[in-house]
Amino acid sequence: MDSVIGVNLPEQSYQIAVVAGGLDDLGVWMSRLKLGKKVLVVSNPVIFKKYGERTLAALKLVGYEVSTCTLPAGERYKTLKSVQKIYDVALENRLERSSTVVALGGGVVGDMAGFAAATWLRGINVVQVPTSLLAMVDSSVGGKTGVNHPQGKNLIGAFYQPKFVLIDPSVLKTLPPREFRAGMAEVIKYGIIWDAELFDKLEAAKRLDQLRYVDEELLSLILARSCQAKADVVGKDEKEAGLRAILNYGHTIGHAVESLTGYKLVNHGEAVAIGMVAAGQIAVQLKMWKSEEAQRQDALIEKTGLPTQLPSGLDIDAIVDSLQTDKKVKDGKVRFILPTQIGAVTITDQVPADVIRQVLRQMQVS
Amino acid sequence: MDSVIGVNLPEQSYQIAVVAGGLDDLGVWMSRLKLGKKVLVVSNPVIFKKYGERTLAALKLVGYEVSTCTLPAGERYKTLKSVQKIYDVALENRLERSSTVVALGGGVVGDMAGFAAATWLRGINVVQVPTSLLAMVDSSVGGKTGVNHPQGKNLIGAFYQPKFVLIDPSVLKTLPPREFRAGMAEVIKYGIIWDAELFDKLEAAKRLDQLRYVDEELLSLILARSCQAKADVVGKDEKEAGLRAILNYGHTIGHAVESLTGYKLVNHGEAVAIGMVAAGQIAVQLKMWKSEEAQRQDALIEKTGLPTQLPSGLDIDAIVDSLQTDKKVKDGKVRFILPTQIGAVTITDQVPADVIRQVLRQMQVS
Numbered sequence: 001m002d003s004v005i006g007v008n009l010p011e012q013s014y015q016i017a018v019v020a021g022g023l024d025d026l027g028v029w030m031s032r033l034k035l036g037k038k039v040l041v042v043s044n045p046v047i048f049k050k051y052g053e054r055t056l057a058a059l060k061l062v063g064y065e066v067s068t069c070t071l072p073a074g075e076r077y078k079t080l081k082s083v084q085k086i087y088d089v090a091l092e093n094r095l096e097r098s099s100t101v102v103a104l105g106g107g108v109v110g111d112m113a114g115f116a117a118a119t120w121l122r123g124i125n126v127v128q129v130p131t132s133l134l135a136m137v138d139s140s141v142g143g144k145t146g147v148n149h150p151q152g153k154n155l156i157g158a159f160y161q162p163k164f165v166l167i168d169p170s171v172l173k174t175l176p177p178r179e180f181r182a183g184m185a186e187v188i189k190y191g192i193i194w195d196a197e198l199f200d201k202l203e204a205a206k207r208l209d210q211l212r213y214v215d216e217e218l219l220s221l222i223l224a225r226s227c228q229a230k231a232d233v234v235g236k237d238e239k240e241a242g243l244r245a246i247l248n249y250g251h252t253i254g255h256a257v258e259s260l261t262g263y264k265l266v267n268h269g270e271a272v273a274i275g276m277v278a279a280g281q282i283a284v285q286l287k288m289w290k291s292e293e294a295q296r297q298d299a300l301i302e303k304t305g306l307p308t309q310l311p312s313g314l315d316i317d318a319i320v321d322s323l324q325t326d327k328k329v330k331d332g333k334v335r336f337i338l339p340t341q342i343g344a345v346t347i348t349d350q351v352p353a354d355v356i357r358q359v360l361r362q363m364q365v366s
Numbered sequence: 367m368d369s370v371i372g373v374n375l376p377e378q379s380y381q382i383a384v385v386a387g388g389l390d391d392l393g394v395w396m397s398r399l400k401l402g403k404k405v406l407v408v409s410n411p412v413i414f415k416k417y418g419e420r421t422l423a424a425l426k427l428v429g430y431e432v433s434t435c436t437l438p439a440g441e442r443y444k445t446l447k448s449v450q451k452i453y454d455v456a457l458e459n460r461l462e463r464s465s466t467v468v469a470l471g472g473g474v475v476g477d478m479a480g481f482a483a484a485t486w487l488r489g490i491n492v493v494q495v496p497t498s499l500l501a502m503v504d505s506s507v508g509g510k511t512g513v514n515h516p517q518g519k520n521l522i523g524a525f526y527q528p529k530f531v532l533i534d535p536s537v538l539k540t541l542p543p544r545e546f547r548a549g550m551a552e553v554i555k556y557g558i559i560w561d562a563e564l565f566d567k568l569e570a571a572k573r574l575d576q577l578r579y580v581d582e583e584l585l586s587l588i589l590a591r592s593c594q595a596k597a598d599v600v601g602k603d604e605k606e607a608g609l610r611a612i613l614n615y616g617h618t619i620g621h622a623v624e625s626l627t628g629y630k631l632v633n634h635g636e637a638v639a640i641g642m643v644a645a646g647q648i649a650v651q652l653k654m655w656k657s658e659e660a661q662r663q664d665a666l667i668e669k670t671g672l673p674t675q676l677p678s679g680l681d682i683d684a685i686v687d688s689l690q691t692d693k694k695v696k697d698g699k700v701r702f703i704l705p706t707q708i709g710a711v712t713i714t715d716q717v718p719a720d721v722i723r724q725v726l727r728q729m730q731v732s
Contacts, residue, residue, distance in 0.1 A: 011377065080446060091517055094691065097606075119485070122512060122523045123605070146488060151457055157488040158524060239489070240463075325460065 133183025
């Protein structure tokens with residue numbers, strides 16, 4: 001089942017296509033958008049080796065002049081220095097305002113390529129072709145682009161919408177299992193914050209981590225519903241003035257965990273899983289959420305093979321302190337997204353520090 | 367005469383206040399905007415020595431928590447490296463999304479501070495307090511922010527609108543004469559592209575380079591009309607899809623001249639003056655503009671003390687080649703803004719290279 005999801009924003013609308021095998025039609029999809037003839041494909045060596053040739057062929061087929069820039073894989077290369085490499089290739093190939101950057105890769109590639117496109121010549125086109133589950137359901141949709149500062153993740157960036165997003169579920173077959181699970185954390189998030197029916201489907205699915213091999217139909221559905229959830233939220237609040245913050249469910253403590261473990265020990269999805277368990281428990285403690293529903297969430301997280309406890313050795317005071325440097329802090333108050341039922345959350349900056357500490361202590365490996 | 371000019375954009379509108387002595391009221395103006403309590407003042411050491419104390423006092427008076435970041439003065443420091451210094455100070459002072467960067471300085475400070483604000487936490491507030499004539503009538507209005515790439519000016523940047531612009535004409539009294547004249551080039555530009563009455567006023571004024579000492583009233587009027595012209599154009603075309611390109615009158619060849627002289631020999635305003643003379647002559651050659659009006663333009667440029675000939679030793683082929691790397695190139699064609707009468711211009715990419723060469727040869731120092 002192919003799906004096309006519309007993201008409707010005040011200044012610019014665009015489509016997300018979920019099409020198995022769609023990578024070979026990338027050029028055809030793009031040619032409908034009347035972009036300039038120069039395209040710069042940004043990728044990393046691992047992904048480019050797997051899908052670069054097909055991508056270039058799909059683009060050349062419809063007449064694009066294609067150049068490429070591969071950047072080392074991994075969150076620690078998500079820096080201004082890597083973005084400068086993209087700038088250099090853009091200059092060398094004389095990209096123009098009508099030219100397009102195609103981001104072929106996971107979230108790191110997408111964020112950097114998006115940021116480079118947002119800031120080269122004050123903004124050229126970007127098309128996202130996410131190859132990881134995490135990038136498909138999260139970073140490729142919604143226009144958040146950016147890089148890390150040595151002292152904090154995603155501190156440098158811009159809101160900049162892509163012209164088009166192509167999601168080809170088939171490429172997930174080559175994704176390492178741990179990365180697939182990481183992406184499932186964000187899928188579960190959409191179930192909790194927005195789409196109770198999606199949550200039910202995930203709960204009912206038998207072999208969640210094997211989905212991409214055994215049930216491409218269900219996988220496509222999950223991808224489409226996740227993107228639809230994100231598109232709904234972003235369409236209502238592009239610049240994170242209010243509602244969009246709910247997408248950060250699990251991310252408040254998640255970011256702290258990622259940051260304190262140096263973005264190595266725990267990956268983003270795992271950190272979000274831990275953050276969702278924590279936020280769920282905080283909501284239960286504050287009597288905002290039924291404990292049974294929190295248990296259903298935690299069980300789904302466990303079934304996916306994601307962690308529900310803090311990595312050992314992590315200092316609770318350090319986590320609480322780290323929350324203060326988060327982008328989501330306003331006037332010194334930490335904002336939490338807390339579930340009120342499966343499919344609905346609320347935003348609050350009224351979580352007492354001792355409740356946070358208590359919940360985190362319960363989540364320490366005993 | 368105080369003026370308040372409205373810049374009306376689809377997503378965000380803001381005001382430009384032209385108020386002699388207004389610097390001391392900066393905090394009062396800003397407090398109407400309901401910004402967060404943290405403010406980071408970005409400046410350069412020269413300007414900060416002159417106006418830093420007054421600025422900080424004006425901000426602290428109304429309760430802002432103020433931090434500062436001074437960056438070396440000069441176009442060659444308009445780099446990502448300087449922007450990174452702003453990021454570091456922003457992090458150190460834990461700026462939040464509701465916080466504000468105040469750009470106190472000329473175009474270099476304004477462009478970098480604006481870009482840092484556009485990209486820190488994916489966008490915090492920026493207030494422009496331009497202290498050079500060029501920044502007042504050009505870079506502080508319209509939301510172009512950015513830095514230079516080692517191989518080209520303003521190649522890295524973003525469209526990002528300020529929340530407010532405060533123009534205090536009194537600060538121009540301390541501006542070096544050459545910089546004042548440079549700013550006048552942009553003022554003359556508005557006369558040619560948009561406001562024939564402004565052109566007449568400039569033509570009628572006796573001591574144009576002495577204006578800031580002898581006629582603050584006329585100076586304020588010129589500032590307000592220039593900002594109004596830019597606000598009109600930007601309000602109709604924020605992202606440079608069409609009309610806004612007319613603001614680049616004189617800049618096509620101007621940028622080439624600046625770039626080929628290493629941004630040192632010829633300053634931006636002087637380069638624009640040279641570019642306007644060239645564009646005027648091209649328009650005359652193409653029989654689009656009356657030669658008498660072109661002469662009036664050139665006479666006004668001369669009266670202001672701005673150059674009307676190419677700097678000696680500049681290679682004409684190099685200029686023509688350099689035009690190709692300009693941001694305004696589309697599908698390899700160089701776009702020119704050409705006057706059709708005083709107060710009106712047209713945009714064309716149909717200028718034969720031999721006409722460009724011929725005009726440039728006429729402008730060589732004999």
